[in-house]
Amino acid sequence: MEALFINLAEAFTGWMIRLGLNPAWAESILLLVKWIIVITIITVNIIILIWLERKISAFFQERLGPNRLGPFGIFQTVADAIKLLTKEDIVPSAADKLIFKTAPMFFIVVAVMLYTVIPMGKDMEVINLNIGLLFFISVGSLSTIALLMAGWGSNNKWSLMGAVRSVAQMVSYEIPLAFSLLGVVMITGSLNLQDIVAAQDKWWFIVLQPIAFITYFIAATAELNRGPFDMPEAEQELTGGAYTEYTGMRWALFFLAEYTNLVAVSALMATVFLGGWQGPWLPSWLWIIIKTYAVILVFFWVKWTFPRIRMDHLMSFSWKVLVPVSLGNILLTGAGIYFCRWMGWC
Amino acid sequence: MLETDIYTVNVGPIHPSTHGGLHVEAIMDGEIIQDVVVHLGYVHRSVEKIAEGKTYQQFVPYTARLDYLATNLPVLGYCQAVEKLLGIEVPERAEYIRVIMAELSRIASHQIAISATGIDLGATTGLMYGMRDRERIMNIFEMTGGQRLLSSYIRIGGVAADIPDEFIPAVKSLVQDIPRMMEEYNGLMTGNEIWAARMEGVGILAPETAIQYGVTGPNLRASGIAYDLRKAEPYGIYDRFDFDLPLGKRGDSLDRWQVRIDEIGQSGRIIEQALKAMPEGEIKAKVPKVLKPAAGKEVYHRIESAKGELGYYIVSDGSSKPYRLHVRAPSFINLMVLPVICRGGVFQDIITNIATLDPILGESDR
């Protein structure tokens, strides 16, 4: 079971080579197939996630949640997706059409790119990048541009306010986000995510870096625009923020991208802090899925419990609390490493 | 220095947080509110003109539609005003039923206020908590009036019908659960750090300003003034009940929020006492089919509605229809203070302030 997907991929390549294909071509086709699989999994996974979030929020709120389509309403999201696909696509006449139309595509592309570096199991990742963590952080911050494009292109005050807020928010939370991961990098001495996972065979980094875990979690919530930091959307204040003018599938793409981001960030958290794919008995790819879902559930829990924070509090929280705390964590980690070496433990 | 332009943002009339058709024009300098202009009238139904064409009894259902979230309170106010005009004595049992229904309406209205504040501030779960508990009150209304939202159960001279057998157990169990409900609201929202940060010091309404602007109800009491018509000018049989007035200290949004939660508990106390003391007997006074108050007679009757001082000014010309009927709507007058408390805050405070002022547009636009 452990090497199920790797064996499958090898069998597939071998089969293509036997058919007379040049090995280089076979590799490229395999990459394409991998991408198709990744995108399919992302989409299907998100359909399940949306359903799950609705069910879980219903549980928190003592409601039933979706319960009409299929067992436990599991096909509700499918029906919603079909509805969104068939909806009229409205582009406001005053909008900057090119920017307006490209923004959702840009957003989803950026979100999908995040999956390239995440180790989905032992020796299982799309690219084994030696700067994987850096890649993840930098690509993740690109989604700010997509939101700004959406807000600017819509030519609507609400959208613009949402976009400006999201830029301010994401740029400020980028810093504690990166800083909190720095502690882990200092310990492992590598930006490669496989190395980081390998370094956690004794202790998960949530034990060694608890402060970093908390700051990363908070900063990641802000990066994901999820409650209580869902400023850019803020349905009740900005009537949907940057997404106000979007309809149908364009809107759905934003929605999809947000969940894609959520899964990616949760997977990264599982990788960096929760031991990644390591775990007893079960195959590694199952472990990472379980851990990712566990993190996602915590995100849901936070979102459905807290009210939305105010914009100025949000900014001051980042600069006055999270940045100093994550910097302090770096100092502490450095001191810890020095102490450890001095004692000769490592 | 950077130069900035003043710009306007139209919050409403179609906006998720404007509680109906409220249109708030915010004049902003960046995120700071320079001024707020309130535009009303999106739900105007000319209730006062309609009243001139209806008989006194026919107008009862229209009053239920003023404050549709606390439906029994405006009906109670109107019926008592007409009774005052005609000198009708209401039977004891009806008075007690009215008090129970009125306080249930007040609880329902405050629960909506709590829910709405929750959703406006992004605490979606808060919305559902309030709605869930309000559902039980709606069921009780259905038992009595046959209708959930706008039951028009209170009539001139008493109530429409006697309460059914299952009414008292249902109300009793509800009253027992009220402390638990309040604990939940406080636990989920009031105790939350983010919640407190968003509300504390936001939209401070000084007591003098509140009186000058005619603000009444929980909003006035949140500013620290113990003025409740149930105590100041007891109407009906309110002088028989023992209850406290929850007061605020700072007059900010958090106080307005907290006062509403605490008032739920006090209403529960009143209901408890009313249930104990309710006698058997008639539920409706002998009221003639056609009501004709003496010509030239007029009355101004005010009650403590869930939103504040709800007054009815009725002038009679001796016919079966009121010559002039004016509703002093608390939401209308409380909204006047919105620009005052919003100025200088940030954009998101508008939403908080609207939510904690708790206007109801059906009443303010009439």
Place this chain on the structure above:
Amino acid sequence: MQEFSLERMIQELEGLLGDKVRTGSDQFFTVLYIDPAALTILMGKLRDEYGFNHLANLTSVDYGEEFEMVYHLYSIPDNNKVLVKTRVPRTLAELDSLISLWPTADWQEREVYDLMGIKFKGHPNLVRVLLPEDFEGHPLRKDYLMGGRK
């Protein structure tokens, strides 16, 4: 401050305003009928010297030849009450605004202007509040034709 007494207040006001003020009472209220010219003086006195700080209700009634303005005043927390009435002719429906005394008069006067068509001198922003800006006529007047606008 002296203990509030309604009789003394009426005496003092009658002494001050002479025949411009007339007192009466109905079943519920002590009524002060005041000449519109002296309205702000009377209201200022009521607010500042007799503690009627709560202008609860402000409305108008159409009596054909004349409009009657009705002010229900209360005091917080003593809960004294008084009803002030004044009449303006239909042909010259104009009155001093009370907005400088009670800011709460703002929208209430706008409402009266909107629905009854009485103008308030000194009101800074006397525009319609409930009806649309382009509405013609004042619907609460008794001569307003029901049955739809043209």
